[in-house]
Amino acid sequence: MAVSAIKLNLAAALVLVAGSVAAQNYPVRPIRIIVAYTPAGTTDILARVIGQKMTETWGQPVIVDNRPGANGNIGTEYAAKAAADGYTLLMTTAGVHGINPSLYRKLGFDAVRDFAPVSLVAAVPNVLVVNTALPVKDVKELIAYAKANPGKLSYGSPGVGSTAHLSMELFKSLTGTNLVHVPYKGSAGVLSDVMGGQIAATMDNLPAYLPQIKAAKIRALAVTPAQRSPALPDVPTVAEAGVRGYSSSAWFGLVTPAAVPGDVIRKVSTETVRILRLPDVSARLSELGAEPIGSTPEEFGAHIKAEIAKWARVIKEAQVELQ
Numbered sequence: 001m002a003v004s005a006i007k008l009n010l011a012a013a014l015v016l017v018a019g020s021v022a023a024q025n026y027p028v029r030p031i032r033i034i035v036a037y038t039p040a041g042t043t044d045i046l047a048r049v050i051g052q053k054m055t056e057t058w059g060q061p062v063i064v065d066n067r068p069g070a071n072g073n074i075g076t077e078y079a080a081k082a083a084a085d086g087y088t089l090l091m092t093t094a095g096v097h098g099i100n101p102s103l104y105r106k107l108g109f110d111a112v113r114d115f116a117p118v119s120l121v122a123a124v125p126n127v128l129v130v131n132t133a134l135p136v137k138d139v140k141e142l143i144a145y146a147k148a149n150p151g152k153l154s155y156g157s158p159g160v161g162s163t164a165h166l167s168m169e170l171f172k173s174l175t176g177t178n179l180v181h182v183p184y185k186g187s188a189g190v191l192s193d194v195m196g197g198q199i200a201a202t203m204d205n206l207p208a209y210l211p212q213i214k215a216a217k218i219r220a221l222a223v224t225p226a227q228r229s230p231a232l233p234d235v236p237t238v239a240e241a242g243v244r245g246y247s248s249s250a251w252f253g254l255v256t257p258a259a260v261p262g263d264v265i266r267k268v269s270t271e272t273v274r275i276l277r278l279p280d281v282s283a284r285l286s287e288l289g290a291e292p293i294g295s296t297p298e299e300f301g302a303h304i305k306a307e308i309a310k311w312a313r314v315i316k317e318a319q320v321e322l323q
Contacts, residue, residue: 023263026086030061033254034082034090036075038068042207042288046121046252047091049284053275071161071322072096077108080115084259086268089118094163094251098307102315103161104322111308116265117300118254119272122290125249126167126224127209128238130201131194132217139222139241142201146177153200154180156190161322164190164204166311167224167248169318171203174243194218205250206231207289224248231289251293251307253300269297 031054033047044066051062067075076096082088092115101111109115128139136142146153157165160183172179182199184190187208193199195217202209203224210231213220222238223229226247238246254272256265273294275281285292295303315321 023261023267026264026267027058027060029087030063031086032063032065032082032088034075034079034088035064035066036068036072036079036090036092036096037066039066042124042205042250042290043091043093043252045288046285046290049281050091050121050254050272050275053278053281054271057271071100071103071159073100073104073107073109076100079255080109080257082257084257086256086260086264088257089268090115090255091121092253092255094249094307095161097253097255097304098251099161099163099166099311099315101308102312103320112305114258115255116258116260117297117304118256118265119269119297120251120253120293120295120300120303121272121276122285122292123225123249123251124288124290125206125229126164126203127206127213127220127229127232127235128171128201128203128222128224129194129209129213129218129220131197131199132219133197134200134219136221137219139236139238139243142221143175143177143242146175146179150178151180154182155201155203156182156184156193156199157202158187158190158204159183159185160320163248163250164202166314166318166320168201168203169320170248170310170314171238171243171246173314173317174246191218203248205289210289229289230286230291251303252290253295253303255300265297269295 033051035044035047037043047064054062067078072095079090097111136145155168187204190202194202212218220235222236222241224238276292276294282292
C-alpha cells in the first residue's frame with residue numbers, strides 16, 4: 001500500500017475515533033436551541049419541553065434562544081452559520097424546512113445542504129372548519145357547493161405561506177375548487193371572522209379552534225393529516241372524506257448545522273426520542289393539540305425532502321412567491 005494511502009486511512013481512522021470520543025463526552029457545556037419565532041408559540045414551547053428534559057439527563061443547561069423574523073428565516077440562517085459542534089440546535093418547522101425553500105426567491109441558507117436532521121419531534125394537525133351558516137355538513141358537500149359557486153367562497157389564513165394557506169391551496173388543487181384566499185396577521189382574526197361569517201372557512205392549526213368547535217360555534221369538516229386527531233376522534237381526515245392523497249400538518253423537528261459529527265447527532269436523536277416517550281411530555285404535548293413523534297435522523301431527512309417536494313408543487317400551482 002502506498003504511503004499516501006496509509007496516511008489517508010490513518011487520518012480517517014483518527015477522525016472516527018475523535019468523533020466517537022466527542023459523542024461519549026457530549027455535552028460538556030451548555031447547549032442552545034434556536035427558535036426562529038417569538039416566545040410562547042408552539043415551536044418555543046416544544047423547544048423548552050425538550051430542553052428541560054435534556055438538562056435533567058445530561059446535567060448541562062439547555063438554553064432556548066428566540067430569534068424571530070421573516071417567517072422563521074432569520075433565526076434559521078443564524079443557526080445554519082453556527083459552529084458545527086453539536087452545541088447549537090434548531091427547532092425547525094414545516095414552514096422553514098418544507099415551505100420556505102420554494103416560497104422565497106432568495107434565502108440565506110439551504111434547507112437540505114446546510115443542516116443535518118436529528119429527529120422529527122411532533123405534528124399539529126390543521127382542521128378544516130366552516131361557518132355554521134354555510135349549508136354544508138361534510139367535505140363532499142363543501143366541494144359541491146364551492147364548484148356551484150366558483151370564486152364566491154373565501155377562506156382565511158394567518159398569513160401568506162403559512163401551513164393554513166398552503167394546506168387549503170393543496171385542497172383546492174386536488175378538488176378543482178376555487179376559494180378566495182384572505183390573509184390575516186395571525187389566527188385570532190381568522191377564527192373571529194369564520195365565526196362571524198365574514199369568511200366561509202379556514203384550514204388552520206387545530207389548537208386555537210378546538211374550544212369553538214366543541215362549543216358548536218364553528219363546524220369541523222375534517223382534519224388534514226393522514227390519521228384522525230385524538231382531540232376530534234369523530235372528525236374524518238380529508239383523505240377519508242374523499243380527497244384521495246391529501247395529507248398536511250404543521251410539524252416540528254430538531255436539526256443541527258450540517259457538519260456536526262454523526263455520533264453526536266445520533267446521541268441527541270436518541271435522547272429526543274426517549275424524551276418524547278415520557279408520559280408527562282406526551283401529556284404536555286396533547287394539551288397543545290400536538291402528537292409526539294420521534295424519529296431517526298434518516299427518517300427525518302427523508303421527511304424534509306418529501307415535504308419540500310410536495311410544497312414546491314403546491315406553491316408553483318398557486319403562483320405564490322415572496323421576496
